[in-house]
Amino acid sequence: MLLVPERRLVVGRLDGVICGSAQLSRAPRNNEAQAMAGTVTGAFVAPWARGHGIGRRIVTEIEQLARELGLLVLNLDLRDTQRAAIHLYETLGYRRWGSHPLYALVEGEFVPGHYYYKRLDEPGA
Ligand SMILES: CC(C)(COP(=O)(O)OP(=O)(O)OC[C@H]1O[C@@H](n2cnc3c(N)ncnc32)[C@H](O)[C@@H]1OP(=O)(O)O)[C@@H](O)C(=O)NCCC(=O)NCCS
Numbered sequence: 001m002l003l004v005p006e007r008r009l010v011v012g013r014l015d016g017v018i019c020g021s022a023q024l025s026r027a028p029r030n031n032e033a034q035a036m037a038g039t040v041t042g043a044f045v046a047p048w049a050r051g052h053g054i055g056r057r058i059v060t061e062i063e064q065l066a067r068e069l070g071l072l073v074l075n076l077d078l079r080d081t082q083r084a085a086i087h088l089y090e091t092l093g094y095r096r097w098g099s100h101p102l103y104a105l106v107e108g109e110f111v112p113g114h115y116y117y118k119r120l121d122e123p124g125a
Helices: 054-068 083-091
Strands: 007-014 017-026 037-045 073-079 095-106 109-119
Touching: 007 054, 017 054, 037 054, 054 073, 054 083, 073 083, 073 095, 083 109
Parallel strands: 037 073
Antiparallel strands: 007 017, 017 037, 073 109, 095 109
């Protein structure tokens, strides 16, 4: 993953031990119209390290990195059952613009999903 130029990896540490990460993906170079947008994927903190603010720090670091790369918009999508992540992103100003009722299939049951974006160039973003 580190060899893919359109991807960046941010890791979080607790007491020096890597316990979480997230990725920032950019559009391929031939997609000029979406060169201003990035996608946040794979945000994850190990269960033993949750609740210490590491997830929030990782996402704000991803946002800082995106700004440094000149991005104006971040996109992401979440399963409806990812309540901590939904709370985290909504309190960081991500706006839900749509939902997909058949987003994922978990143990034979469909789970809805939600799509979010955040403008990085708005005051206070
Ligand atoms: C989402 C996740 C990355 C957050 O990591 P974390 O290090 O525990 O996050 P933080 O400690 O920064 O807490 C973030 C917020 O979530 C809240 N939270 C934690 N568990 C929650 C729950 N079950 N329901 C609602 N909110 C919850 C915390 O209270 C905190 O909010 P606050 O700052 O307003 O108090 C982690 O829970 C995780 O890895 N989940 C599984 C993977 C996942 O859902 N990834 C999402 C993208 S693919």
